[in-house]
Amino acid sequence: MSDFYGINLALSSLFAQRRAIEIAGQNVANANTDGYTRQRIEQGARGAGLVPAIHSTWKGGGGGVDVLGIERLRNAFFELRAAQEHGNLADLETMSRVYARMELVFNEPSDTGIQAQLADFWAGWHDVSNRPDDLAARTQLLERARTLATGFNQAASGLSRQWDSSLDQLETIVSEVNSLGSRIAELNSAIIRASQGGLSPNELADQRDLLVSELSELIGITVRPADHGAVDVLVGGTALVQGAIAENLAVDTPAGTTILNASTSPVRILWAKDSFPAAVSGGQVGGLLTALNTVLPDYRSRLDSVTQNLTDVVNNQHVLGVDLNGAAGTNMFSFDPLTGLSVLITDPAEIAAATAGSGLLDGGNAIALANLATLAGGPDEEYQSLVISLGVDTQVTNRRVDIQADITRQIDGIRDSEAGVNLDEEMANLVAFQRAYEAGSRFLTTIDSMLDTLINRTGLVGR
């Protein structure tokens, strides 16, 4: 045993305490850094020499302290949960935004929505029935019919535009997913190299985990820990990121999908490498896919059905009547989902207000048309049931968002309570390590003065 062994021991203590103080400093410095995980020093007592030798045995205590490593205090299970819950929340929030925009398209209840335009249209028939000879009443009716057609067409094209912009958004998000995937793969490879080289990859891992949680909001993912501190990211059971390799996703619109045929040839997400469909659920991508393939086409087809209903009931009654010139009524509306609703009649005299078999100034057919407003299963009723569905769906989605936001907040809270920095705790640690450092220094002083006694004051006998 060397006489100077104690100095070495003291030194290890000073090193370890200083390292611990630095870690506390790093934690405090990053108290508000997004995605930062608090770190803790792992210390271990340095054991005595254990290799027995014939002429040299060790009879003293331990050899000081070793820094075994610096740990990230992160619970992988909560990370996984948080990724899932954030994915679900982003999914629901996307849906909720889609519904909110649809509510704007329909703008009910109001004095200007389709319901009000329908009421105006039916009232126009009453006016014509009151004064079948008055061209002004007929012209007014035609204007109202055109306004109504514009109202229906605007709602339909509003939904189409929303569908188109959702598709654009989906493409942007998928390219963002691809770029995040490749950055995660780069960080993975840096982490693997660092941990193989014996360096601490903690800050890299924090950065990577932040990207993973960003990714989880874009698309539903499962995260799986891999060797050397890397993680694999799976989308629908297939690897988006595996170690240092990232795959790409692409948006597919088979046969130029539009809102009209999205329910039969849906928009899909494909793997770029083999064009195999990816089973995506959750995240903004999941929400947008539901909107594109189900919600928007569904509401569009229901709106189209109301328009078709209006066209049918009005045309069927109108052809029974006789117009101001004595000719039988013709179709008033024509409707095609592609081109929209249009008013076929341009000459006000061609409005068939009179009942067949009566004089030309009869208004019986106009009254019959006005009464279609309250027809059971008529356009008004069907439109109202569309609006009630929209209201209920929106309300349900908003409630689910509220609930999911609560769950996500709780999971985030648990994760933060595990990984977040508590300043009081760090201050207490600082005090403890500072004291330990002071004590270590005192120990060094003690050894020093012992050696001083030994070297400078002993052996003076006979001097």
Next chain:
Amino acid sequence: MSTAFRITQRSIHERSLTNLSLNLETMARFQERLSSGRLINRPSDNPTGTVSAMQYRADIRRVEQFSRNAVDGSNWLGVADSTMQQVLTATGRIRELILRASNGSVDTDGRDAIAAEVDSLRQNIIDLANTKFLDRPIFAGTEQTNLAYDATGTYLGDGAPPVDPEAGPEGRVERNVAPGVNVRVNLTGPEVFGDPAVGDLFATLTQLSTDLRTNPANLSTDLQALDVHIDTIENQLAKLGARHRQIEAMRQKADDNIMLIKNGLSEVEDIDLPQTIVDLQLQEVAYRAALDATSRVIQPSLLDFLR
């Protein structure tokens, strides 16, 4: 959230922010209600209420239209009524003249003068029969014509016997004044002035004028024929009166309904002002409390107490 977890400054900060923003969101909702004055601003605020509101609005529009239809019908009936009153005055005058002419003391010249007056009264009655309401002859049924009777007293409208305008649709003008209730608001010429095929008022008057000039002995028969016409007109006037009452009752009911439906709409859609203001104030108190709590919670740290 349970306190079993380790609490960090960041999590307190985050939670305070979340709570503040939730509070603010509720405030914003009340503010929106107050500023728009409406409880329902979009279907998801209250889906069933939304549809009630839509139905109420459509109902208001429809019932207002019923009321307008009734007013229009009432005007038709009013014009017909006053026209027929004037016709009755004219026929009464003719009756007086005939009675005077039947008196033996009137000589041929006198009868000629009376005949001339009857002719002019007949012309007056034809003008009355061509009375228009909003540029449409009211006694011409549903025919598209400018006159109900031409200058010679020939009926130009439709709904003449054997057609019965009461059965419709020919010659029948109706106003839709309530769901499924159509009230007839016109009378055709033949209904008021008699069947042209059998001899209407105008034919009788022509006969009268001829008899005054050439065959005074026939005047009593003519008088009987005239009385039949006067009776018809009076009967039809009574019928008009009954319809007028019906249509007025319907209009009254429609107006009452409008009030009821508007109340209903207001109950579904409009805010209860005092209630909303109180709610908003309560929410404001809660928000202030949250702000206060946040400012206290974020402040202290061990740092304050270490030397």
